[in-house]
Amino acid sequence: MRVLVVHNRYSSAQPSGENRVVDEEVDLLRTAGHRVEVFERRSDDISGRSLLGKVAVPLLVPWNPAVRSELAARLRAGRPDVVHVHNVFPLLSPAVLAACADAGVPAVATLHNYNQICPPGTLQRDGRLCTECVGAPAPLPAVRHGCYRGSRLATVPLAVGMSVNRRRWWSGVERFFCISAAQRDLLVRSGMPAERLAVKHNFVPDPGACRADGGEHLLFLGRLAEAKGVRHLMAAWDEVAAGGGVGVPLVLAGAGPLEQEVTAWAAGRDDVRYVGLYDPAQCREAVARSVAVVAPSLALETFGLVVAEAMAAGVPAVAAGHGAFVELVEDGVTGLLHRPGDPHSLASCIRRITTGRAENLEMGRAARIRYEQGFSPDVGLERLEEGYRTAIAGRYGGAQDASPTGNGRAGSRRGTRAGGDGGS
CATH class of the missing domain: 3.40.50.2000 (Glycogen Phosphorylase B;)
Known part of the structure; x- marks a missing residue:
């Protein structure tokens, strides 16, 4: 398959498990013989913007029209079989879903947190569990409490983006990857479409050696x-x-x-x-x-x-x-x-x-x-490929081997992994 991965990289000042998961999935897919490209923005780049550019960043959180145009053009030129969306905050925005629709390419999305139902994505406030916004028509409690970085002003773009783009997410993504059943259950209870939510645990590369004794x-x-x-x-x-x-x-x-x-x-x-x-x-x-x-x-x-x-x-x-x-x-x-x-x-x-x-x-x-x-690489690859095939089949009428180019690339590649190492 040809896959385009879309991700807004988190700041390098704090190590990000999500950045690492994205990088490891890209490497896994490439090792298995899939053709993977990346469309990304980096939060680190915000510091290099002009003052006006920095001020404009919150306005791009709900919608970034330039990203829509740029990504749609790239999709039309490259014609991937599927787009895999990860983080879109703050520089990409849900405009990436409109670009996929413009180009007629199916999209899947990994839900690394709870930002579909909670503006900061944590379900936490003041160190405690908070579900005030779950199932609400608008996440006003998050704004009232300033849930993102303790600031009402900083929370507004996230709350607006969540409200105006909710249906776009739910209709524009063929398959959501939840990284645990617990996450999926909560999202279903919040009203997300259950038929589009699949559990795909993160995989972990094999460290190559196990603990030799009882530890120290x-x-x-x-x-x-x-x-x-x-x-x-x-x-x-x-x-x-x-x-x-x-x-x-x-x-x-x-x-x-x-x-x-x-x-x-x-x-x-x-x-x-x-x-x-x-x-x-x-x-x-x-x-x-x-x-x-x-x-x-x-x-x-x-x-x-x-x-x-x-x-x-x-x-x-x-x-x-x-x-x-x-x-x-x-x-x-x-x-x-x-x-x-x-x-x-x-x-x-x-x-x-x-x-x-x-x-x-x-x-x-x-x-x-x-x-x-x-949680091994073999299991991770199998679940990724299965999710991609499901999304492609859903977009192109249900044929197992359907793809935009009609060449059957969406079929399973099990047993033909490059190097024979299972992506480890």
Whole structure:
């Protein structure tokens, strides 16, 4: 197949899991022999704009007519079989869907967050779950509370874009990829068309080596923010330490608004290490050396890459028992689930995962099997190709091998992957 990937890259100042997922999917498809091109904008480029250009950015969030014209021209010239849309905020806008319609090319879209039903896409306000805008005819509560960056003014373009483009999204996308069943269920309850929503978990590249022994530390890897449960983790660890500890340190890797608080909390302690941001290789090494990975998020996570990465390395996870975590982690089998927002429950799980060596090792083996069955590159490629074929067939009358050029490129490529390595 010929695929055009559309993505507005997030700022490089903060590592983006979504950017990484997009890049890894592009590489996976190309390795499998598909012809993939990318149409993108970069949020980093905003800083280089003139003052007037920066002021105009919020006006482009609901609709960017220049992008519509540019993308439509590229689609007519290149005639891809399908367009795969990821993030369109802030420089692309839903005008990309109009461009697909102009050129007569089917579109699929991955929903990496909840921005179809929540202007900032987080379902969070003041560190707590918020669903005030879910199912509402207009997301006025988000504006009232200033849910995006704590600013009513900054929230307005997102709220306007969500309101005026809702039907365009729902009618202009042949297939939505939800990255968890939990996300899909919530979107269906909000009124999105169930028949267009398919579950396609993110895949994780195979790290090539699994944990060799029981590990040497407990690991938190992620954004240091209230919504990620960092304060609850610190409270739980203090409870564990007050009881004599568990014999291994807690390592926190990441950056974010709570960085100073975490640095001060970890200072002078032998049982805690704050290591700042890790590069990808350091992340893989830290995961593979973990007794367990901890994911205490207060948010209803749409997926949870760090949990899947732990599974790939044969490492169990301790995760909050809500959102996508409940389908990634089988409690007591591939890891442990704690009561969300409850430091005492989290502390209890930490004690269990670190002191029961035999159980921990068995959970790690089960986690690796779960990864191979659900989150490997082979599985990811199969689900991508299936989604593309469904979208192309829907756009061109239901023929399994239909494509704009009539050459049958939409047919399955299983068994003919370039290099024979399954895209790993």
